[in-house]
Amino acid sequence: MITSLLSQQIISGIAIGSIYALIALSFSLTVRALNVIHFAQGEFFMLGAFGAISCYMLLGLPFWLAIIITTLVVAALGIALQWVFYNKLWKSHHVFLLMSTQGTAIALANGAMLIWGPDAWRFPKIFSENVYKIGGLTIPEEMLWISFFAILIMIGFNIFLYQTKYGMGFRAAAQDRETAQLMGVNLAVADSFVFGSSAGLGAIGGLLIAPILFITPYIGPIFTIKGFTAAILGGLGSIQGAIFGGFLLGIIENIVTFWISSTYKDAIVFLILILVLLIKPSGLLQKKTIEKV
Amino acid sequence: MDIVLTIEDVSKNFGGISAVKNLSIEVEKNKILSIIGPNGAGKTTVFNLLTGFYKPDKGRFRYGELDITGFPPHKVADIGIARTFQNIKIFPWMTALDNVLVARQLRERTGLFRSMFRTAGLIKKESSSADKAMEILKHFHIADKFDFQAKNLSYGDQRKLEMARALATEPKILLLDEPTAGMNSNESEECVRVIYNIKDKLGITIILIEHDMNIVMHVSDKVVVLDHGEKIAEGNPGDVQKDKAVIKAYLGEEFIAYAENQ
Numbered sequence: 006m007i008t009s010l011l012s013q014q015i016i017s018g019i020a021i022g023s024i025y026a027l028i029a030l031s032f033s034l035t036v037r038a039l040n041v042i043h044f045a046q047g048e049f050f051m052l053g054a055f056g057a058i059s060c061y062m063l064l065g066l067p068f069w070l071a072i073i074i075t076t077l078v079v080a081a082l083g084i085a086l087q088w089v090f091y092n093k094l095w096k097s098h099h100v101f102l103l104m105s106t107q108g109t110a111i112a113l114a115n116g117a118m119l120i121w122g123p124d125a126w127r128f129p130k131i132f133s134e135n136v137y138k139i140g141g142l143t144i145p146e147e148m149l150w151i152s153f154f155a156i157l158i159m160i161g162f163n164i165f166l167y168q169t170k171y172g173m174g175f176r177a178a179a180q181d182r183e184t185a186q187l188m189g190v191n192l193a194v195a196d197s198f199v200f201g202s203s204a205g206l207g208a209i210g211g212l213l214i215a216p217i218l219f220i221t222p223y224i225g226p227i228f229t230i231k232g233f234t235a236a237i238l239g240g241l242g243s244i245q246g247a248i249f250g251g252f253l254l255g256i257i258e259n260i261v262t263f264w265i266s267s268t269y270k271d272a273i274v275f276l277i278l279i280l281v282l283l284i285k286p287s288g289l290l291q292k293k294t295i296e297k298v
Numbered sequence: 299m300d301i302v303l304t305i306e307d308v309s310k311n312f313g314g315i316s317a318v319k320n321l322s323i324e325v326e327k328n329k330i331l332s333i334i335g336p337n338g339a340g341k342t343t344v345f346n347l348l349t350g351f352y353k354p355d356k357g358r359f360r361y362g363e364l365d366i367t368g369f370p371p372h373k374v375a376d377i378g379i380a381r382t383f384q385n386i387k388i389f390p391w392m393t394a395l396d397n398v399l400v401a402r403q404l405r406e407r408t409g410l411f412r413s414m415f416r417t418a419g420l421i422k423k424e425s426s427s428a429d430k431a432m433e434i435l436k437h438f439h440i441a442d443k444f445d446f447q448a449k450n451l452s453y454g455d456q457r458k459l460e461m462a463r464a465l466a467t468e469p470k471i472l473l474l475d476e477p478t479a480g481m482n483s484n485e486s487e488e489c490v491r492v493i494y495n496i497k498d499k500l501g502i503t504i505i506l507i508e509h510d511m512n513i514v515m516h517v518s519d520k521v522v523v524l525d526h527g528e529k530i531a532e533g534n535p536g537d538v539q540k541d542k543a544v545i546k547a548y549l550g551e552e553f554i555a556y557a558e559n560q
Contacts (some may be wrong), residue, residue, distance in 0.1 A: 028361045170403035177400045186371035187349065187381060187469060189404030 014259040020148035020254020023155035027210035028232025029247035029254075030159065031203040037242040038179040038199040040099070041091065044106040047229030048113035049204040052079050053211025054220045055117055058126050067129050072212050083204025084197045091200070109217065110225060117222035120142055125219040132216060138180040151213050158209055159248055162202070166244065175199070185261045207232075227271070234278040242286025300327040301362075302347075302503050303379075303471055303498045308357030310340075310347055310538035319527040321357070325471070325505060330497055332514045332535075336547060337525035341507045343527070344385060345473050349381050349544045350374045363472075375404060380469035382460045384476045384507075390449035394440060394459055396447050398431040428521075432468060438462045438492070454485050465496065471503045472496060478510055486510065490517060515539065523547065 016251045028046050035041045056075025066074070085111055094102045135146040166172035178185040178195040186192060210228075220222070235254040239246025254274065261273045281289065303325040310318040318340045325331050346352045348359060350371040358367045361377055367375040369377070389397050406427050408415045437440040439456040443451060449457060457477065464472060477493070490513055496502050508514050514521060515535040523531040523538060525547040531538050538544055 105511075108390075171399050173396070174403055177392070180391055181387055183351065184383075184387045184389070185400070187375045188401045188489065189372050189375045190371045224499075232394050 010190025010263070011260070013142050014263050016142060016257050017148070018256030018259035019252060020151045020255070021214075021258065022134050022252035023152045023159075024210045024214050024251070025231050025235040025254050026159065026248045027206050028228055029235035029251045030162070030244065031207040031231055032204040032205075033239075033242050033244060033247040034199050036236075037064070038175070038195065039095070041095075041102055041242075042233075043200075043203065044103065044229055044233075045086075045110040045113055045225075046203070046207045046232050047225035047227065047237060048110045048117075048202055049079050049083065049207035049224040050232075051220070051222060052082070053115065053119060053208030054128070054215040054218065054224070055126075055162040055211075055222075056208060057212045057215040058121065058128060058220065060212070062126075062128065072209065075206050075212055079208035080201040080205035083202045086204075087197060087200035092196075110229065114222050114225055116168045117223040121222060123222065125221045127219060128215040130216055138197065144235070151217075154211070154213055158206070162206070163244065171198075231274070234274060237278060237281055237286075238289055240291040241287065243290065245291045246288050250288070253289075301325065302327045303362075303505075304358075304360040305344070305348075306358040308344075308347060308354045308359070310352060310354050316527050318347065318354075318524075321527070321529055323522055323529070323532075325503060326404075326519070327503055328416075328497060328501050329519035330493070330506060330517050331506045332508055332518040332521045333524060334508065334511075334521060336516055338526075339524040339547075340527035341524055342475055344524075345381055345475055345507065348374070348473065349379060353455075359411035374527065378468070379465040379473065380467045380471070381473035382457075382464050382475055382477060384479060386453075386456045386460050388448040388460055388463070390447070390455055392448055393402055393445050394432055394435060394451065394455075395428070395444040395449055397459055397463050398434055398466045399427065401463045402427050402431055404467050434462045434466050437495075453480060454521075457481070457489075461492070463537060465500070469502060471505065472508075475506045475507045476509060477506070478513060479506065486513065493517060 028050055031049065033044045034040065035043045039140070053075055055268065056078065057068075057071050060071035060074055061068055090105050090109065091102060092106055130147070132147040132150040135232030137144045137146065165178060174185065174188065174190040175195050175198055177188060178190050178192060182192060185195070213278055232251075235250035236242075236247045239248070257276060258270055259275065262270050265273065285291075301324050305321055308318060308321045309316065321340075321344065323338075324330070333344060335341055343352065343366040347353070347354050350369050353368055354526070358365055360366065361379070361528065364377070366374065389400065401553060432441055432444060435444055438461065440451070440455050440458050440462070443455065447495060448456065457480075461474070461477065474493070478489050481489060494517065495507070497504055506514070506518070518535050521531075521533065521535050521538040523544050524528055525539070525543075530543040530547060531541040533541070
């Protein structure tokens, strides 16, 4: 009985965990490559969800096209912000840069309110609402699709980073910017790749979860914190760690909701964040130092 | 005389201090040119200017007929100028093999689509790329450590790896910044052999910064002496060794008479 309840929570945790993993990945990318913590990740996520609303609900485009357009637009926004703010602030004190990302987050949330209004949007169900019962477990098909697409994106991203020449060049730039240039890596391109893919991955998270969430311009900050917590759990700056941390956080949340209380779900998650920062700040997966991308 | 690289009247100041001043050097093809001078003479600054990390305040760099002044580092690498650093700069978290493969990607560009979906032709090409990288590691006697993380290699092996990686970009000109620093005499000798091989077998032009005068006098076709960013002497090793300005810069005025009596 206990084990089947536990497996039920783990399975439910995987879907939301895959979304946290995407946001955690966004965090880790900019940290690993440029040592920048970009606090507008939750807002890129929120814009992803609104992109789904605009393209699919308002413009009537097919969902796959909504995914492509929204991801590209948010990635372009991430790159534009990089060129306008971060490239200039990068050489100044890191606190300035951190504050500018926080300012960006607030501006994006308010911008979204101007465009889409302050009220919650309900996105139509686009995935099947079937529910599978296997053994004692209940698995909504919707959750499967969300996890499936999120995992697919992360696998694709990993293949790009670790199996292609471009990915190799970008990883080299994360380890030694100066020398990577001598291997022909164009740093302007590498940096834009980091900011663009970081924003784009968050947007994909928002797109995928749109059908199961009430969407307002103010959902960003909570997902920023959740993604950040996930990234810390796995070791901030580690690609595999971010994905691991995302799933772990999703599962922990579900277990806490079920056995303790949904009211204290977030409080307990943040307690875990504080404990990990105090006891093992390099993350649960890391031995001592964080492996570079 | 076949000139591959021309440094034309180049100056660079840092906050009012002149690091390189009105420097002109012609580099001959397939020769070894050494740049020597006391500490702080501006030798490494010349390398940083050449590879695009600094922009000169004045003057031009010409690569053959091509004006490469102001080229960013990745373009300088692309036209065929590679370098090593005085303090080793490898990619510490990558394996030795991956360090060399990063350099190979400069010469082996494939389309994004093909590299994501790994067509049969590409897999063949990739394995040949890995073969080439292994071959380069073999030349430097570090092929058996190909899967070591670079940071775990010994100091000497890291130096070799850095040179192997520079060669993997298939340069026409190789800039070596104190390649024998921290090496014992056996290792230095091996390093000198390697430098000769690079010049003779691969036909690469070499610009060398080196402190060890035995090596400089032994390997150089031409020596340029810098002091406070200015060229104070230039010529073949024998002539430079007897040059009064050089002796003064290195040892002080009082040694000129001593050297003349020798």
